[in-house]
Amino acid sequence: MATWYKCPVCRKLSREHHDLARHYLGQTNKEHKDWLKKVGLSYAELITMQVTEFGNKGYDALAEVLKKEAQEVEVDVK
Amino acid sequence: MKREYSIIGKPTGNVDGAAKTTGEAKYCFDMSLPNQLYGKHLRSPYAHARILSIDTSEAEKLQGVKAIITGKDVPGGKWGLWRRFRELCDQIALADDKVRFIGEPVACVAATTKDIAEQAIELINVEYEPLPGVFDPLEAIKDDAPLVHDDFENNINATRHIEWGNVDEGFAQADYTREDKFTCFPQAVASMEVHNSLASYDKGSKRLTVWSSTQSPYYLQLGLADALKMREGDIRVIKPHVGGGFGGKNSTMPDSTSAALLSMKTGRPVKIVFNREEEFISTEHRTGMHVALKIGLKKDGKIVARECKVITDGGAYTGLGATALYLSGIFQTFPYKIPNYRYDAFRTYTNKVWATSVRGFGATPTVYCAESQLDRAAKDLGIDPLQIRKMNVMEPGYEAPGQYKVDSCGIMPCIEKMEKRIKEKWPKVEENEGIGFSAFAYMSGGIFNWIDTPYAYSGARVQVNIDGTVDLFTQASDIGQGHNTVSVMICAEELGIGMEDIRLHPADTATTPVDLGAWGSRETLMNGNAIKMAAGQIKQKLVDLARAKLGENIAYDLVAKDKRIYLELRPERGFSYYDIVRDAIKLNDGEPLIGTGHYTPHNKGMISPAYGMGIMAIKAKVDKEIGHIEPQGVLIVHDCGQEINPLGARGQVEGSVHMGLGYCLCEDMPNDNGMLLNPSMNDYKIVRQRDMPQIELMDVPTYEAEGPFGAKEAAEATIAPTAPALANAVFAATGAEFDSNVLKPEKVLKAIRAAEAKKAQKK
Numbered sequence: 001m002a003t004w005y006k007c008p009v010c011r012k013l014s015r016e017h018h019d020l021a022r023h024y025l026g027q028t029n030k031e032h033k034d035w036l037k038k039v040g041l042s043y044a045e046l047i048t049m050q051v052t053e054f055g056n057k058g059y060d061a062l063a064e065v066l067k068k069e070a071q072e073v074e075v076d077v078k
Numbered sequence: 079m080k081r082e083y084s085i086i087g088k089p090t091g092n093v094d095g096a097a098k099t100t101g102e103a104k105y106c107f108d109m110s111l112p113n114q115l116y117g118k119h120l121r122s123p124y125a126h127a128r129i130l131s132i133d134t135s136e137a138e139k140l141q142g143v144k145a146i147i148t149g150k151d152v153p154g155g156k157w158g159l160w161r162r163f164r165e166l167c168d169q170i171a172l173a174d175d176k177v178r179f180i181g182e183p184v185a186c187v188a189a190t191t192k193d194i195a196e197q198a199i200e201l202i203n204v205e206y207e208p209l210p211g212v213f214d215p216l217e218a219i220k221d222d223a224p225l226v227h228d229d230f231e232n233n234i235n236a237t238r239h240i241e242w243g244n245v246d247e248g249f250a251q252a253d254y255t256r257e258d259k260f261t262c263f264p265q266a267v268a269s270m271e272v273h274n275s276l277a278s279y280d281k282g283s284k285r286l287t288v289w290s291s292t293q294s295p296y297y298l299q300l301g302l303a304d305a306l307k308m309r310e311g312d313i314r315v316i317k318p319h320v321g322g323g324f325g326g327k328n329s330t331m332p333d334s335t336s337a338a339l340l341s342m343k344t345g346r347p348v349k350i351v352f353n354r355e356e357e358f359i360s361t362e363h364r365t366g367m368h369v370a371l372k373i374g375l376k377k378d379g380k381i382v383a384r385e386c387k388v389i390t391d392g393g394a395y396t397g398l399g400a401t402a403l404y405l406s407g408i409f410q411t412f413p414y415k416i417p418n419y420r421y422d423a424f425r426t427y428t429n430k431v432w433a434t435s436v437r438g439f440g441a442t443p444t445v446y447c448a449e450s451q452l453d454r455a456a457k458d459l460g461i462d463p464l465q466i467r468k469m470n471v472m473e474p475g476y477e478a479p480g481q482y483k484v485d486s487c488g489i490m491p492c493i494e495k496m497e498k499r500i501k502e503k504w505p506k507v508e509e510n511e512g513i514g515f516s517a518f519a520y521m522s523g524g525i526f527n528w529i530d531t532p533y534a535y536s537g538a539r540v541q542v543n544i545d546g547t548v549d550l551f552t553q554a555s556d557i558g559q560g561h562n563t564v565s566v567m568i569c570a571e572e573l574g575i576g577m578e579d580i581r582l583h584p585a586d587t588a589t590t591p592v593d594l595g596a597w598g599s600r601e602t603l604m605n606g607n608a609i610k611m612a613a614g615q616i617k618q619k620l621v622d623l624a625r626a627k628l629g630e631n632i633a634y635d636l637v638a639k640d641k642r643i644y645l646e647l648r649p650e651r652g653f654s655y656y657d658i659v660r661d662a663i664k665l666n667d668g669e670p671l672i673g674t675g676h677y678t679p680h681n682k683g684m685i686s687p688a689y690g691m692g693i694m695a696i697k698a699k700v701d702k703e704i705g706h707i708e709p710q711g712v713l714i715v716h717d718c719g720q721e722i723n724p725l726g727a728r729g730q731v732e733g734s735v736h737m738g739l740g741y742c743l744c745e746d747m748p749n750d751n752g753m754l755l756n757p758s759m760n761d762y763k764i765v766r767q768r769d770m771p772q773i774e775l776m777d778v779p780t781y782e783a784e785g786p787f788g789a790k791e792a793a794e795a796t797i798a799p800t801a802p803a804l805a806n807a808v809f810a811a812t813g814a815e816f817d818s819n820v821l822k823p824e825k826v827l828k829a830i831r832a833a834e835a836k837k838a839q840k841k
Contacts, residue, residue, distance in 0.1 A: 044232050
């Protein structure tokens with residue numbers, strides 16, 4: 001068994017918070033963006049950070065929030 | 079082992095060359111049907127506006143007007159090429175609730191003459207409520223930006239993330255890092271033949287026939303089925319000769335949807351031909367983008383990491399732009415081994431006509447950035463531009479984790495050949511002259527199935543008749559690149575007959591097996607495989623019969639060549655092809671011999687089954703007083719596997735270099751709040767024939783096991799290196815670094831001054 005993290009909006013599971021952040025910013029629908037607003041983040045700002053600055057600043061910022069917010073799920077990885 | 083072919087690899091004139099040069103070849107543009115009407119679109123003057131009402135009553139009264147359609151007359155829904163992701167199928171036949179770019183069609187008139195149709199659109203009254211628009215991708219993603227499509231928050235149309243290795247660790251290991259930002263401007267397609275279609279609907283059978291200047295009859299059939307709410311099988315699409323596509327004719331466009339709708343409404347054939355201004359303002363072009371690029375290298379020039387950030391100006395709809403977004407992250411890594419790589423990309427909707435696939439799509443902009451940056455890094459590290467490339471290029475069998483695998487790979491011999499030839503041809507450069515290089519690679523068709531076809535990617539059917547003549551049926555599209563000739567050459571070689579024995583029946587959805595069309599250099603490998611397979615089935619039957627008649631040992635090989643079938647090691651023992659065909663048909667209960675072939679790539683990664691590649695060098699002279707760049711010569715060493723038709727490949731290379739020079743030097747699409755400022759051939763500057771430099775093309779033959787007779791992509795790859803090789807030549811001559819394409823004199827002068835200032839500061 002391994003601990004994975006569940007997207008707060010859809011059923012996506014990721015092994016790392018960082019991967020979950022990548023998934024999250026790849027979603028263009030309202031539901032995902034509304035949740036960001038709820039936790040005080042701006043999709044536009046995260047995207048701008050990610051695309052105009054080197055490194056993974058947009059993903060990093062979101063991953064920090066997801067560490068607190070994403071539900072942990074035990075996954076049978078066999 | 080060297081393979082000897084009778085037809086493959088021999089420079090061959092196009093099978094339709096005589097018809098084209100004498101004007102006998104029929105393009106859709108030339109066609110008309112009895113009782114035909116002429117269609118004309120009314121287009122939006124606003125980049126973004128709500129349509130409050132459309133009043134067509136005055137136009138309807140005009141004598142000769144037979145029908146007018148608006149968005150409310152469109153029975154179907156939205157369509158697009160990304161059918162696997164329905165939310166990205168966002169195109170519409172005519173704007174209904176709002177317009178999203180200047181030039182978007184809002185109504186279409188069918189009249190007995192073109193003049194009447196043009197007069198009629200002036201009489202249509204549309205009431206608009208103008209809306210604020212977005213014209214730059216970085217503005218489009220802001221939270222308070224107006225939405226081009228209500229369902230797409232922050233105007234994000236598509237996103238892409240590609241990553242392998244450990245990029246942060248890679249940069250940490252680098253001795254040298256460099257960051258550069260670029261803006262890549264869009265480029266018009268500018269085909270000689272504009273978009274045009276002729277539609278004829280039969281009210282009795284409820285079937286529609288459309289002749290169109292398209293790159294893919296199949297894609298057009300699918301698009302029309304969605305737009306018109308019809309079954310695919312009730313729509314027949316025929317592609318006559320096409321005067322250029324270059325990526326701009328993959329999407330289903332309003333010339334065909336409106337002609338079809340008007341024909342359905344009137345019961346008469348309707349033809350729509352865009353004029354040149356309509357072509358510029360309302361049809362697809364190359365994607366503009368902002369690119370941020372970081373590279374990390376060891377002191378010896380070995381690349382250890384690259385990171386790329388891209389945000390693209392997608393325009394109002396998706397087209398193939400989402401694919402271009404993905405490929406922009408892929409082809410900038412070619413033909414190098416980059417152990418740690420990260421790519422983040424976002425495609426935005428803006429209030430402009432949309433961007434899509436254009437010749438070398440996914441490669442041309444980001445290869446410009448990456449190859450420019452590589453030369454700057456080489457200079458900083460004191461390494462020769464060819465050496466730094468040699469140090470990093472792929473080898474056969476190289477794999478980018480989770481993305482692509484490269485089997486045949488002649489890039490190193492290409493560079494070695496270039497090194498040798500450069501010394502002979504351009505042993506020294508004069509003052510203000512420079513030689514620039516760029517390596518390149520491109521796909522042999524795409525593996526990605528965004529169209530979601532259940533069919534094989536390519537199909538062919540071959541029928542051999544009693545007299546030995548062959549009918550070859552395939553939906554593959556010749557759009558001027560010479561695929562009709564390549565098809566016939568492959569079929570003739572496989573059957574061991576002459577090209578004159580073959581009659582080609584191309585690109586008609588009612589009579590030919592599905593092929594996805596001409597994009598991404600896919601036809602030679604994918605359709606070539608299907609044709610070879612179909613012809614191969616018949617060849618096997620003929621060989622088996624000949625073997626039985628000869629009564630030879632089963633281990634002896636027979637070949638079909640020069641219109642005979644004979645023992646390979648004893649050529650005197652065999653039969654005429656024609657005699658064997660007659661016997662085979664008699665044994666087939668009198669039925670002509672039929673072979674079918676199909677091809678879909680498997681186990682070849684995510685991108686393409688094979689990659690053409692090579693290296694380009696351009697010598698250029700720079701006038702430092704006026705900023706004029708004069709390309710003086712182009713050297714190319716190309717690995718395209720086994721060339722099928724060297725004459726055709728050379729023609730395509732020349733075309734690619736021509737378009738690449740335009741991308742680098744002068745082809746510009748200035749835009750003022752959504753309005754294109756140069757929508758004519760007077761104002762849109764294309765490199766003229768007399769300004770073209772001499773091109774020397776050399777070949778490094780490899781054998782691509784996945785391709786027909788060892789062939790793979792040829793020539794399209796050479797557009798992408800043209801702009802960076804030329805920019806690198808200017809860099810070598812002057813030290814000028816460019817942060818965008820379209821190197822007009824004022825930009826060149828500014829960059830030269832900046833380079834001089836930097837040099838003075840260092841002193």
